[in-house]
Amino acid sequence: MNQQQEQLATLHEIRNIMDRSSRFISLSGLSGVFAGLFALAGVALVTWYLNQYDLLYRDIYSNSLDWNTTVFLLTVAGLVLLLALGSAIYFTYRKAQKNNHRIWDSKSQRLLVNLAIPLAVGGFFCAILLYHGLVYLVAPAMLVFYGLALVNGSKYTLRDIYYLGLSEIVLGLFAAVFIGYGLLAWAVGFGLLHIVYGTLMYYKYER
Template structure:
């Protein structure tokens, strides 16, 4: 009986070693928290802008937003993306150094390629929506494509990220039917879900 348990333990250890050798496991939960906080701050800035300019987004789902308002919201989204990317790079590099892992290798490259292909497709599609004046669908589409990107990248990093991807997709699909709540869905998806995911990953893998 003990021999069988030892064999199972050995097989389990071999599986873990193989999994670590094929996945980028240095992704930090704190990067998710930082990304979520950045998104919440961005949403707060957008809300302030809408209120100060007497714009009720929910009244018409942003169908008659001015060019200035659209440009401002896109600028805030771009700043949020840069902050999230920089924080992810910092916390992940710190986590990799702490565990004596390499930050950049073939696993990192595979993960990023599989992440950014759906993101790039989603960005182009959002541009097409703006071109056809369908900006009320941008928030749901961003969530859906981002969720697809996470699912696509989950094969090369922490498997937990696929659950975040699934929730992002579900939230995006729901928001596509309730377009007047697009900003709320964006805030929940990129803000709250990121923070919850980041905290769970941090306590599961990093907190020792």
């Protein structure tokens, strides 16, 4: 019986080694936490802006949205994206250094390619939506394409992001149907889900 257990343990260890050799495992849960915090800060900034000019969220997804508000929303979204990417690079580099892993190899390259394709398509699609004045579909589209990118990239990194991706997709589809909840869905998807996911990943893999 003990011999069988030892054999199973050995097979399990071999499987883990093979899994680590084919997946990029230096993603840090802290990057998810900070991305979520930046997203919530962005939502708070947008809410403050709307209150300052006596706007309601339905004004965002109407065709009467003025140019200044559009520029402000795009600026906030861009800042959130840059800060999230910056934190992801920093914490991933720190984790890789701590574990003596290479941060730039074939695994990380495959991961980036599989993330970048859905994200790039999603970015162009959102630009097309803005061009046609379909502002109310931008937030749902961002969630859906981001979720697709996570699902697509999960083959080359921690499997846990697969479920985060599915959650983002479901949330995006919900926001596409109930367009009045677009900002709330954006806050939950890019904010709360990232914080919960990042915290779980940190305690699961880094503690």
